[in-house]
Amino acid sequence: MSHQMTRRHALTAIAAGTAGAAALARVSAADAPSPALQPPATPSSAAPQPPSVGPLVLPALPYDKASLEPHIDTETMEIHHDRHHKAYVDNANKALAGTKWVEMPAEKIVASLSDLPDDKRMVIRNNVGGHLNHSWFWASMAPPAKGGGGEPTGTLADAMKAAFGSFAGESGFKDKFAAAATTRFGSGWAWLCLMPDSKLAICSTPNQDNPLMGDKIAGCGGTPLLGLDVWEHAYYLKYRNMRANYIKEWWNVVNWTAIQSRFGGQSEMNK
Ligand code: MN
Numbered sequence: 160m161s162h163q164m165t166r167r168h169a170l171t172a173i174a175a176g177t178a179g180a181a182a183l184a185r186v187s188a189a190d191a192p193s194p195a196l197q198p199p200a201t202p203s204s205a206a207p208q209p210p211s212v213g214p215l216v217l218p219a220l221p222y223d224k225a226s227l228e229p230h231i232d233t234e235t236m237e238i239h240h241d242r243h244h245k246a247y248v249d250n251a252n253k254a255l256a257g258t259k260w261v262e263m264p265a266e267k268i269v270a271s272l273s274d275l276p277d278d279k280r281m282v283i284r285n286n287v288g289g290h291l292n293h294s295w296f297w298a299s300m301a302p303p304a305k306g307g308g309g310e311p312t313g314t315l316a317d318a319m320k321a322a323f324g325s326f327a328g329e330s331g332f333k334d335k336f337a338a339a340a341t342t343r344f345g346s347g348w349a350w351l352c353l354m355p356d357s358k359l360a361i362c363s364t365p366n367q368d369n370p371l372m373g374d375k376i377a378g379c380g381g382t383p384l385l386g387l388d389v390w391e392h393a394y395y396l397k398y399r400n401m402r403a404n405y406i407k408e409w410w411n412v413v414n415w416t417a418i419q420s421r422f423g424g425q426s427e428m429n430k
Pocket of ligand 1: 239243293388390392393
């Protein structure tokens with residue numbers, strides 16, 4: 160039970176500061192397997208068994224799978240969330256079981272990969288990374304009818320102008336971010352990060368690496384504010400090999416309110 164609670168708190172921590180992610184955390188708490196919270200029906204009849212479900216929990220989506228249409232199709236959302244993300248969660252839980260890292264929030268685990276035992280480091284890097292990246296990814300999107308798309312406003316818009324010249328202008332933020340996402344060879348992610356000097360930066364990582372892993376491991380540092388999944392499983396059913404078209408359409412579902420909220424929270428922590 161304590162593991163379940165800890166992980167739920169961890170997910171809330173991941174989501175802290177973003178409106179969309181807060182909804183995600185609420186839904187995921189409700190979605191967590193309930194039997195672990197209840198006393199066993201026959202407490203003394205059998206030897207204690209480890210829980211069949213590990214401490215990381217697949218978060219429920221904060222919107223309907225069909226609601227990102229036509230930009231992201233329903234079937235892709237189903238397979239991406241229900242199968243790919245679930246597999247990262249299951250594999251991460253298997254690798255973490257029985258280790259001291261099982262109580263640690265996913266963000267902390269990926270930030271301390273060098274402390275992990277050699278035989279578990281890669282599987283945890285890939286699968287806890289995958290869980291973290293996807294949890295953020297879902298919370299970074301919203302249906303177009305419910306706030307998805309448009310442009311950032313307020314302090315995030317100001318910071319983008321300072322860092323990239325403009326949001327949507329030539330060679331501005333969108334162009335640079337799309338270039339990072341398009342040119343990532345193979346599978347990976349493009350990121351908008353808040354750097355320690357409080358400036359914004361764009362980078363990309365391979366596989367399921369996350370900027371929190373640090374520049375030495377992931378080739379990219381800072382605190383991620385927005386990530387775009389450019390694995391083929393994120394777009395191939397609808398867009399086939401046309402990754403650039405997927406990226407162009409994805410802008411229509413970015414939840415800038417959530418990203419602004421996360422930016423505000425992280426900026427405060429940097430002070
Ligand atoms: Mn993915």
